[in-house]
Amino acid sequence: MFSKGCEYAIRSVIFIANKSTEGERCTLQEISIGIDSPLAFTAKILQRLTKSDIVTSKKGPNGGFGISTNKINKTTLAEIIHIIDGSAVLNHCVLGLDQCSDTHPCPVHHKFLPIRNEILQLVHYTYLKEIVSDLSILNTYIRT
Amino acid sequence: MFSKGCEYAIRSVIFIANKSTEGERCTLQEISIGIDSPLAFTAKILQRLTKSDIVTSKKGPNGGFGISTNKINKTTLAEIIHIIDGSAVLNHCVLGLDQCSDTHPCPVHHKFLPIRNEILQLVHYTYLKEIVSDLSILNTYIRT
DNA sequence: TCTATTTCGGACAAAATAGTCCTTTATTAT
């Protein structure tokens, strides 16, 4: 569904948000271990999230990544997905047609439309805040 | 969602099924043009569909690909997807966890569960027969 | 100020996916 980079991005942000909720910044290494992802590749992803102002970063000793309470409350999955994979990923035709719309639909367009809409709703209305609280409440995991 | 090969596979089979319904076999070239796909690559995909007994092929003059009425009635999208992309594609964790299940869920597992089930239902209960009839009835397209 | 720490950023490398090319094999019609 999403690229590896996007998967790591979402898991990274959840990890950082969780730590930030506890008032702690975290380093790349902690994140990479915490979400079980390749360190250098994760670094690249975090750079993009930093430049896009989803997370904040600080160099040097006691540096690392963080995310403000405001961002935790207001950032949705959709924003992260958009930054890493772009908007096309959620609008790509199931059968790969360049043009696929209500007026020029592929053979499964109508069948997938409600599903696509549910996915769009889900990512646009799921905030980091909720996900982070689910971590402890629902016992969910960001690494195996 | 699916690989390019899988997209071409589904579109190819729909094209062939449509022709077969009209009692005509079709050649690789006709398929490639009909669904707007790279010819040689499509050939590879068709080989796999032939070996998996989804479509039939015949060499030589007046040869080409076809699909039996029985197969048109009984083949689902799930079967084609399974042959080309394998079963993992529909069960892959949204956040990329190797293990993601009801008992060891990623943070969005529960949220995506109903959507995943709808997708599974859709592909398992959508038969070629229905798709082919939609081609003319609903004016759907397998090329742009 | 010096050193250790940590992110930034660019170049590079590996792996997976997507796609091509060409020879062989089967089949049909002349």
Place this chain on the structure above:
DNA sequence: ATAATAAAGGACTATTTTGTCCGAAATAGA
């Protein structure tokens, strides 16, 4: 039989995705 047609199959190439490596820049503490 022969020639033409069309799929089968193997080797090869290109592109994209995924991932690494390393030096530079920033920052904090001794």
